[in-house]
Amino acid sequence: MRSYGRRHRRWNRRNPQPLLFVPDEPLTLAALAAIGRALYRYRSELAPITTAVILAVAGLILHHTHPGAWPLIAALTVAAALAAALRGVPWGLTRTAERAYAATTTAVAGTWLAVAAALGPVRSPLLTVLVVAVVPFGIPWWGHRRRRARVRVDRVINAWPNLAEVIGLTGSRIMSAVVDTWGWRARLKLRPGQSVTDVVTRVPAIESALGTRPGAVRVEQDPAHAGRCTMRVLAIDPHAGAIPWPGPTARTLADPIELGVFEDATPVRVALLRKHALIGGTTDSGKSGVLNVVLGNLAACADVVLWGIDLKGGMELRPWAPCLARLATTPEEATELLADAVAVLDARAHASGRDNSRVWEPTPAAPALVIVIDEYAELADTAPDAVGHAESIARRGRALAVDLLAATQRPTQKAMGGGALRSQMSIRVCLRVRERRDVDLILDKGMLTDGWHAHTLDAPGKFYILADGHDQPRRARAYLVTDELVRQTAARYADQRPDLDPLSRAAIDHQPKPIEPPRPAADDPEQTLLTVLDQAPADGLTARELIDLTGMGRTWIYNRLQAHATTGRARQVTRGHWRT
Numbered sequence: 001m002r003s004y005g006r007r008h009r010r011w012n013r014r015n016p017q018p019l020l021f022v023p024d025e026p027l028t029l030a031a032l033a034a035i036g037r038a039l040y041r042y043r044s045e046l047a048p049i050t051t052a053v054i055l056a057v058a059g060l061i062l063h064h065t066h067p068g069a070w071p072l073i074a075a076l077t078v079a080a081a082l083a084a085a086l087r088g089v090p091w092g093l094t095r096t097a098e099r100a101y102a103a104t105t106t107a108v109a110g111t112w113l114a115v116a117a118a119l120g121p122v123r124s125p126l127l128t129v130l131v132v133a134v135v136p137f138g139i140p141w142w143g144h145r146r147r148r149a150r151v152r153v154d155r156v157i158n159a160w161p162n163l164a165e166v167i168g169l170t171g172s173r174i175m176s177a178v179v180d181t182w183g184w185r186a187r188l189k190l191r192p193g194q195s196v197t198d199v200v201t202r203v204p205a206i207e208s209a210l211g212t213r214p215g216a217v218r219v220e221q222d223p224a225h226a227g228r229c230t231m232r233v234l235a236i237d238p239h240a241g242a243i244p245w246p247g248p249t250a251r252t253l254a255d256p257i258e259l260g261v262f263e264d265a266t267p268v269r270v271a272l273l274r275k276h277a278l279i280g281g282t283t284d285s286g287k288s289g290v291l292n293v294v295l296g297n298l299a300a301c302a303d304v305v306l307w308g309i310d311l312k313g314g315m316e317l318r319p320w321a322p323c324l325a326r327l328a329t330t331p332e333e334a335t336e337l338l339a340d341a342v343a344v345l346d347a348r349a350h351a352s353g354r355d356n357s358r359v360w361e362p363t364p365a366a367p368a369l370v371i372v373i374d375e376y377a378e379l380a381d382t383a384p385d386a387v388g389h390a391e392s393i394a395r396r397g398r399a400l401a402v403d404l405l406a407a408t409q410r411p412t413q414k415a416m417g418g419g420a421l422r423s424q425m426s427i428r429v430c431l432r433v434r435e436r437r438d439v440d441l442i443l444d445k446g447m448l449t450d451g452w453h454a455h456t457l458d459a460p461g462k463f464y465i466l467a468d469g470h471d472q473p474r475r476a477r478a479y480l481v482t483d484e485l486v487r488q489t490a491a492r493y494a495d496q497r498p499d500l501d502p503l504s505r506a507a508i509d510h511q512p513k514p515i516e517p518p519r520p521a522a523d524d525p526e527q528t529l530l531t532v533l534d535q536a537p538a539d540g541l542t543a544r545e546l547i548d549l550t551g552m553g554r555t556w557i558y559n560r561l562q563a564h565a566t567t568g569r570a571r572q573v574t575r576g577h578w579r580t
């Protein structure tokens with residue numbers, strides 16, 4: 001059997017069969033049908049020529065039947081041109097350039113028709129004028145970007161039944177489509193039994209069938225109907241370039257913070273009050289960038305005290321030091337900082353219980369405490385005691401206005417304390433991840449299958465957000481806060497930062513400190529100052545404490561601190577806290 005097949009193929013190669021067409025309709029009819037189909041398919045491109053032909057025929061008919069109608073045609077032309085220029089009717093045009101084009105074309109075509117009706121279209125040079133006018137009026141038409149986009153969309157809609165079959169979405173229908181600034185979007189009606197997950201899993205196939213670049217198609221569930229969704233096709237990536245930070249949008253913690261913009265140019269707004277937030281993403285995905293936007297906003301809030309933990313030696317958070325009441329850069333300092341936060345929490349819980357108030361309302365006099373942790377996994381690895389404190393804050397902090405904002409490369413079960421901490425974080429920002437399963441780690445189980453494809457994000461700062469009011473997988477890009485802007489913002493708000501309320505301060509003061517500044521006996525205040533600065537705790541000593549310890553006045557203390565800061569003998573650890 002096999003040898004017959006080989007012989008047969010060889011014979012076929014030597015004696016190729018002529019290809020035979022057996023038309024089941026006359027050739028002229030088939031040719032006319034093909035021409036008709038081509039004319040219909042390219043009707044938009046042919047519109048200037050079609051218009052010229054219609055004008056010529058109309059001119060001929062009018063000249064023979066109503067040669068005296070030219071004043072009426074002229075009057076109608078003026079009215080139509082004015083309507084097009086002033087209102088964009090009847091095409092619903094909104095742009096000035098489009099209205100100007102429509103008005104000019106209407107005026108020229110109407111004038112030509114009026115003259116042709118009066119004199120006859122074959123009267124020289126009327127026909128020449130008509131043929132020549134097709135080119136200058138056709139060029140803007142052929143080149144118009146939105147028209148071409150609309151035509152492309154029309155063709156996709158017509159071809160959708162076939163495409164859907166190829167893609168594996170047989171029976172789905174495009175109900176409507178709109179061309180927008182970045183591309184187009186269509187409302188899809190799925191066949192009963194199909195779901196949005198089916199569409200999401202076929203996104204690469206849709207991109208291939210539509211001939212778009214990879215990553216150009218987005219699918220959003222219709223919140224009102226499980227069998228419908230919106231498919232967005234982005235011809236241009238709206239997030240291709242960095243988006244500069246416009247400055248803080250929040251003035252109190254209750255105000256929503258604007259993190260960046262979605263692909264439809266709507267801002268990403270999220271309020272941090274009584275919420276913990278997790279920011280996850282691989283290295284260089286823009287975690288510190290998102291933290292900078294949040295810190296830039298919180299620095300402008302008069303009802304927030306900011307503490308920071310940065311175990312990369314303060315590399316990321318130190319630029320914000322003027323606005324941070326505390327900054328921990330070692331595991332020991334971090335553990336102490338979180339222990340103090342738990343003490344604040346306990347004191348506030350006690351006071352709330354005593355006063356019968358359920359929640360702590362942040363005010364400038366009794367501010368919220370927000371603890372920003374850069375690289376949480378590092379903290380979990382190097383300071384296991386700190387993790388217990390962090391979990392306690394995550395569990396109890398929301399009502400008492402002690403919030404956590406943690407960034408991490410990979411919130412593994414180990415790093416997140418078996419998930420206890422992560423489950424308390426109701427704001428999740430997922431930047432680019434290296435492995436697909438990290439999406440579920442950062443956001444939640446099943447989010448990858450639901451279309452939160454963070455592994456396809458292709459530039460730093462691009463993210464998905466899961467929070468109240470953000471439950472659809474929509475791509476966004478964070479604003480870019482440059483180093484210079486960080487410096488300017490930190491300097492601008494440094495003087496306006498509130499202090500913790502007396503209750504919280506007292507709770508911290510009663511915490512056992514690892515290093516107690518000794519009370520020096522020496523008579524030389526300069527020597528005393530240097531000794532206490534040398535032996536100051538990691539978070540430094542305040543001017544008030546230095547006054548008490550040296551017995552000197554405020555002006556003397558500030559002058560000496562300034563002098564020692566210039567020579568590098570003393571430094572400000574955070575705003576108003578000094579040590580050597």
Ligand SMILES: Nc1ncnc2c1ncn2[C@@H]1O[C@H](COP(=O)(O)OP(=O)(O)OP(=O)(O)O)[C@@H](O)[C@H]1O
Binds near residue numbers: 285461481
């Ligand atoms: N929103 C953004 N728009 C444009 N560029 C950004 C944005 N965010 C960050 N970048 C750029 O991406 C690079 C890495 O950003 P960033 O340091 O924030 O990443 P990261 O995730 O914190 O990295 P690492 O894990 O190493 O700390 C920086 O050069 C930064 O300028």
